Amino acid sequence: MTSYDMTELNRESQMGAVGTETTDREVRRISIADFEERFDEIADELWAAATDIGFFQVVDHGIPQDIVDGVFAMANKFFHLPTEVKEQFPLKKGTNAGWEFASQVRPSTGTADQKESYQYTKPRMDGLWPSEDELAGFRSTVEDFEARCWKIAMDLLGCFAVKLGLDRDFFTKAHDPSSDTYQSTLRLLYYYAFPEEMLGDHSIWRAGAHTDFDALTLLFQRDGQGGLQVLPGAEMAGQEWTPVTPSDDAITCNIGDMLMRWSDDKLPSNFHRVRPPREGESLDARQSIAFFAQANTDVLIESPEGKYPPLTAAEYLAQRLKANNV
Ligand SMILES: O=C(O)CCC(=O)C(=O)O
Ligand SMILES: [Fe+2]
Numbered sequence: 001m002t003s004y005d006m007t008e009l010n011r012e013s014q015m016g017a018v019g020t021e022t023t024d025r026e027v028r029r030i031s032i033a034d035f036e037e038r039f040d041e042i043a044d045e046l047w048a049a050a051t052d053i054g055f056f057q058v059v060d061h062g063i064p065q066d067i068v069d070g071v072f073a074m075a076n077k078f079f080h081l082p083t084e085v086k087e088q089f090p091l092k093k094g095t096n097a098g099w100e101f102a103s104q105v106r107p108s109t110g111t112a113d114q115k116e117s118y119q120y121t122k123p124r125m126d127g128l129w130p131s132e133d134e135l136a137g138f139r140s141t142v143e144d145f146e147a148r149c150w151k152i153a154m155d156l157l158g159c160f161a162v163k164l165g166l167d168r169d170f171f172t173k174a175h176d177p178s179s180d181t182y183q184s185t186l187r188l189l190y191y192y193a194f195p196e197e198m199l200g201d202h203s204i205w206r207a208g209a210h211t212d213f214d215a216l217t218l219l220f221q222r223d224g225q226g227g228l229q230v231l232p233g234a235e236m237a238g239q240e241w242t243p244v245t246p247s248d249d250a251i252t253c254n255i256g257d258m259l260m261r262w263s264d265d266k267l268p269s270n271f272h273r274v275r276p277p278r279e280g281e282s283l284d285a286r287q288s289i290a291f292f293a294q295a296n297t298d299v300l301i302e303s304p305e306g307k308y309p310p311l312t313a314a315e316y317l318a319q320r321l322k323a324n325n326v
Contacts, residue, residue, distance in 0.1 A: 025053050062152070071289060078118060086118075106208030171293075186291050
């Protein structure tokens with residue numbers, strides 16, 4: 001293993017314990033209405049939230065609620081297709097494209113996440129789309145939604161760029177969807193209904209503790225489908241996790257490791273996980289949708305102050321995917 005991938009992996013492998021829960025930290029809800037007119041004010045608010053607990057929610061983001069509801073409904077239909085249909089679109093390891101079930105083993109827990117997922121990475125989808133007969137409208141719904149997510153992610157990254165003293169479009173150029181080297185990903189997630197007999201089993205996780213590999217994550221959740229918890233890296237030792245309240249109208253955002261490197265740690269990536277339900281909570285299946293803004297493969301991630309050695313986004317992601325068995 002080379003030195004550049006040690007930091008994140010070592011950090012992650014220490015995070016498997018159950019820990020405790022605290023509501024003392026605030027996950028801020030930030031309105032991004034009138035984005036252009038309010039750019040400076042929004043940039044200040046995002047920066048403060050990102051450098052504080054590293055997780056924040058944006059509201060008034062401009063994606064109509066019926067579009068969000070529609071993509072969740074479509075994802076739900078996809079996950080309910082017969083296994084023989086979904087099996088035709090297997091995740092090709094290291095590509096962030098295709099369908100997998102219970103295959104992601106987190107370095108923190110050493111056990112497979114109790115979920116299935118379908119990932120869309122624009123240039124890598126040959127043979128991975130269900131036909132219109134199998135699921136009408138799926139492809140266009142997913143493509144449209146990914147493009148909307150990209151736009152919001154680039155707006156938010158534009159704020160961070162300016163605060164870091166870079167050109168506003170610095171990250172937009174690095175996440176170019178028109179290039180074959182594009183590797184941002186939309187991931188539809190489906191966490192299985194939880195078997196009652198497993199309540200209280202602390203070895204099972206819907207998603208084990210991790211930091212994201214990307215620059216910025218946008219996460220869509222459903223009202224009432226809780227379980228996501230965050231822990232700022234600086235407070236790792238305390239093992240006190242804060243629940244994130246899910247809501248249909250908000251996008252939960254977090255900084256990933258790529259942007260942490262790129263900002264010489266000014267923007268910290270933070271641990272999060274999805275814990276299983278507890279006694280008295282809903283055992284139903286849980287859905288979420290994540291957009292991972294990941295710089296194009298050929299982009300060189302160079303930290304201006306030289307805290308980290310330069311490496312390409314391709315090299316970086318390959319290491320992290322391998323460590324997760326995906
Ligand atoms: O489903 C969630 O709420 C979180 C998912 C997540 O953290 C991830 O896929 O990286
Ligand atoms: Fe994550």
